Amino acid sequence: MIDDAVLSFDGIGVTRNRNPLLRDIDWTVYPDERWVILGPNGAGKTTLLSIAAGQLHPTTGGAIVLGEKVGRTDVWELRTRIGITTAKMAERIPGEERVLDVVVTAAWSVVGRWREQYDPLDEARARTLIDQLGVGALVDRTYGTLSEGERKRVQIARALMTDPELLLLDEPAAGLDLGGREDLLKRLTALASDPAAPALVLVTHHVEEIPPGFTHALLLREGVVVAQGPVEQTITAEHLSAAFGQPLLVQSSEGRFTARAA
Numbered sequence: 001m002i003d004d005a006v007l008s009f010d011g012i013g014v015t016r017n018r019n020p021l022l023r024d025i026d027w028t029v030y031p032d033e034r035w036v037i038l039g040p041n042g043a044g045k046t047t048l049l050s051i052a053a054g055q056l057h058p059t060t061g062g063a064i065v066l067g068e069k070v071g072r073t074d075v076w077e078l079r080t081r082i083g084i085t086t087a088k089m090a091e092r093i094p095g096e097e098r099v100l101d102v103v104v105t106a107a108w109s110v111v112g113r114w115r116e117q118y119d120p121l122d123e124a125r126a127r128t129l130i131d132q133l134g135v136g137a138l139v140d141r142t143y144g145t146l147s148e149g150e151r152k153r154v155q156i157a158r159a160l161m162t163d164p165e166l167l168l169l170d171e172p173a174a175g176l177d178l179g180g181r182e183d184l185l186k187r188l189t190a191l192a193s194d195p196a197a198p199a200l201v202l203v204t205h206h207v208e209e210i211p212p213g214f215t216h217a218l219l220l221r222e223g224v225v226v227a228q229g230p231v232e233q234t235i236t237a238e239h240l241s242a243a244f245g246q247p248l249l250v251q252s253s254e255g256r257f258t259a260r261a262a
């Protein structure tokens with residue numbers, strides 16, 4: 001492992017049915033870094049995130065997550081140290097679940113409430129996180145009655161509940177309208193600038209969804225890293241055109257990016 005790295009991937013590859021989904025990826029993430037993984041559909045972003053979550057073992061190369069070698073460690077050990085939100089996990093949250101329950105139950109690593117009594121400290125932490133994500137007024141509503149944008153924020157509060165060392169967000173802005181996206185980005189920018197926040201890795205297809213304050217980017221195309229490094233040097237017309245396989249123009253202003261066909 002490279003000193004205090006949160007993630008340390010050394011030449012990792014993933015092959016399924018003889019198809020390479022990821023090839024020869026070297027990637028290191030440190031605790032104070034905020035990474036965005038960007039690339040077109042099918043580039044391998046979710047596969048890379050699954051390795052970072054300790055849920056998938058690479059076919060080749062070595063992946064060290066929070067100091068533990070993926071494959072050697074019981075994934076169960078890592079589960080409270082990593083917060084993750086994905087569309088698949090969100091689907092498992094029962095619609096009738098109260099927002100407070102959705103968040104507080106993460107402390108027990110279960111979906112769905114199964115205890116009648118909360119630890120008061122757990123409940124206080126859940127309420128603080130729900131407030132910080134800007135959905136404090138909804139704490140007693142059922143999850144199924146929330147808008148998509150409100151749900152996304154509750155999912156992030158839930159992922160933060162165990163005070164993880166690494167937070168993985170798979171397309172958190174997908175399906176949000178403009179206001180919802182902008183509000184979520186504001187919350188993620190606040191999180192990115194919080195020194196107590198965990199290392200962050202956010203997957204997206206769109207440069208418009210990169211929250212200001214994110215420090216690094218990794219661009220993927222067909223399972224291969226096109227570019228990686230500090231965000232301003234990485235999100236360029238040249239790299240983005242290579243990642244998406246078409247000539248693109250990129251503009252940045254006050255930490256926000258936009259892209260369009262050249």
Ligand SMILES: Nc1ncnc2c1ncn2[C@@H]1O[C@H](COP(=O)(O)OP(=O)(O)OP(=O)(O)O)[C@@H](O)[C@H]1O
Nearest residue numbers: 016017021039040041042043044045046047048205
């Ligand atoms: N278990 C599997 N077996 C075979 N192919 C797989 C498997 N899992 C993923 N793939 C393929 O690997 C490629 C990368 O998938 P992945 O979900 O990582 O991409 P992605 O960049 O997250 O895509 P999207 O942006 O569309 O979500 C896709 O072509 C997908 O069909």
